[in-house]
Amino acid sequence: MSGVLTPVLTAHWDEPDSFSLEGYRRAGGYQALEKTLRVPQDDIVATLKGSGLRGRGGAGFPTGVKWGFIPQGDGKPHYLVVNADESEPGTCKDIPLMMATPHLLIEGSIITCFAIKANTAFIYVRGEVLHVVRRVQQAVAEAYEAGYLGRDILGSGYDLDIIVHCGAGAYICGEETAMLDSLEGYRGQPRLKPPFPAVEGLYSCPTVINNVESIASVPSIVADGADWFAGMGSAKSKGFGIFSLSGHVVAPGQYEAPLGITLRELLDLSGGIRAGHRLKFWTPGGSSTQLLTDEHVDVPLDFESMVAVGSQLGTRALQIFDETSCVVRATLRWTEFYQHESCGKCTPCREGTYWMVRVLDRLEHGQGSEEDLEKLLDMCDNILGRAFCALADGAVSPVVSSIKYFRDEYLEHQKGGGCPFDPAAATLFGDSR
Ligand SMILES: Cc1cc2nc3c(=O)[nH]c(=O)nc-3n(C[C@H](O)[C@H](O)[C@H](O)COP(=O)(O)O)c2cc1C
Numbered sequence: 001m002s003g004v005l006t007p008v009l010t011a012h013w014d015e016p017d018s019f020s021l022e023g024y025r026r027a028g029g030y031q032a033l034e035k036t037l038r039v040p041q042d043d044i045v046a047t048l049k050g051s052g053l054r055g056r057g058g059a060g061f062p063t064g065v066k067w068g069f070i071p072q073g074d075g076k077p078h079y080l081v082v083n084a085d086e087s088e089p090g091t092c093k094d095i096p097l098m099m100a101t102p103h104l105l106i107e108g109s110i111i112t113c114f115a116i117k118a119n120t121a122f123i124y125v126r127g128e129v130l131h132v133v134r135r136v137q138q139a140v141a142e143a144y145e146a147g148y149l150g151r152d153i154l155g156s157g158y159d160l161d162i163i164v165h166c167g168a169g170a171y172i173c174g175e176e177t178a179m180l181d182s183l184e185g186y187r188g189q190p191r192l193k194p195p196f197p198a199v200e201g202l203y204s205c206p207t208v209i210n211n212v213e214s215i216a217s218v219p220s221i222v223a224d225g226a227d228w229f230a231g232m233g234s235a236k237s238k239g240f241g242i243f244s245l246s247g248h249v250v251a252p253g254q255y256e257a258p259l260g261i262t263l264r265e266l267l268d269l270s271g272g273i274r275a276g277h278r279l280k281f282w283t284p285g286g287s288s289t290q291l292l293t294d295e296h297v298d299v300p301l302d303f304e305s306m307v308a309v310g311s312q313l314g315t316r317a318l319q320i321f322d323e324t325s326c327v328v329r330a331t332l333r334w335t336e337f338y339q340h341e342s343c344g345k346c347t348p349c350r351e352g353t354y355w356m357v358r359v360l361d362r363l364e365h366g367q368g369s370e371e372d373l374e375k376l377l378d379m380c381d382n383i384l385g386r387a388f389c390a391l392a393d394g395a396v397s398p399v400v401s402s403i404k405y406f407r408d409e410y411l412e413h414q415k416g417g418g419c420p421f422d423p424a425a426a427t428l429f430g431d432s433r
């Protein structure tokens with residue numbers, strides 16, 4: 001079964017000095033950059049387009065196509081902003097990647113900037129993970145020292161500066177246009193699109209915004225070629241990605257595999273559901289993606305197949321819940337998160353998340369009624385597609401999907417006058433039977 005895994009980004013994570021420049025170079029690091037600096041910039045964009053890499057931050061937009069939107073010969077500075085704000089509940093791949101191999105992100109950033117003709121890049125890291133900020137800063141300093149950053153990189157005549165920027169810990173700042181406002185020193189709130197960042201982004205200049213994992217995938221694509229990458233994965237979801245398993249699995253962690261792998265295969269690799277229990281529900285890509293159940297374990301984890309079953313691939317954050325978990329409680333907890341993180345700019349999200357928490361709280365505590373379920377669905381209807389950004393659409397996902405699959409469980413709370421689950425049972429590990 002281990003043949004299913006394709007460790008590329010994670011290949012050197014277990015080496016004690018994988019994060020140092022020396023360790024990275026020993027693993028072949030910075031060879032793709034040397035190759036890049038010898039070819040025309042547009043060839044790199046063409047390679048990325050040919051690879052079929054789609055953004056790993058959740059939305060899955062083709063990376064090479066995004067780079068191709070940057071206007072040429074416009075006389076304006078171009079920027080790269082790396083989205084390292086990782087805050088989606090369950091998502092935990094970019095932070096370990098930056099801890100284990102920060103130079104992979106730096107090499108990918110330099111190649112990307114060269115391709116889009118940018119001389120400044122920002123890595124926007126969420127401020128709570130100070131150890132990660134320090135690790136990336138240290139790697140950037142090493143890269144300057146070694147001549148991979150700064151003036152006349154490796155004698156090519158190309159200049160680049162990378163600035164590591166610390167966010168203040170707001171989920172909304174991971175939304176790409178809110179991130180730009182935050183970088184410019186404003187309160188992080190989404191901007192109206194169009195204009196899109198590729199045309200008018202940071203300081204009103206053409207800007208590419210990409211997720212950490214997307215950028216970290218670039219060196220291997222340049223080194224091994226578009227066909228190598230496109231040879232993995234499924235028809236329209238090419239390549240490999242990091243699948244993050246958490247919750248009620250025997251061996252939670254990061255599993256790098258081709259897109260299109262199934263949850264069943266990932267459960268086999270991770271030792272399965274904890275002993276004596278069975279799968280109840282799961283998220284394919286963080287809490288903003290619609291819940292799925294044990295009916296869906298054989299659905300390929302790729303962009304198209306997830307949409308076909310009414311969910312989304314998202315960030316491949318697979319949060320696994322067994323039968324000891326209360327779906328109403330989990331949904332309430334996620335909705336509290338969205339209420340807390342709503343930036344307040346628009347009414348459907350600001351008010352909608354507040355009221356959804358109120359209704360879910362009453363349902364969880366057995367004080368709700370069947371009409372409350374209709375009320376919740378009605379609220380979701382008034383939020384989905386009617387708010388300013390995708391945070392609100394994400395907030396609706398767990399509510400609608402939990403009612404779709406577990407309506408009876410909601411009603412059981414009402415009949416029994418409270419939650420029928422023991423919250424401790426879901427958190428006890430080891431011999432928890
Ligand atoms: C509320 C919200 C939070 C987001 N948080 C992140 C994040 O932490 N990291 C990320 O890469 N993308 C996040 N995104 C998606 C970004 O807006 C954007 O699509 C992504 O950074 C583009 O990079 P990619 O094309 O490489 O995936 C978020 C979107 C929304 C609506």
Ligand code: SF4
Pocket residue numbers: 172190341342343344345346347349350387388389390391392
């Ligand atoms: S949908 Fe929510 S997070 Fe997005 S702009 Fe509106 S209030 Fe802010």
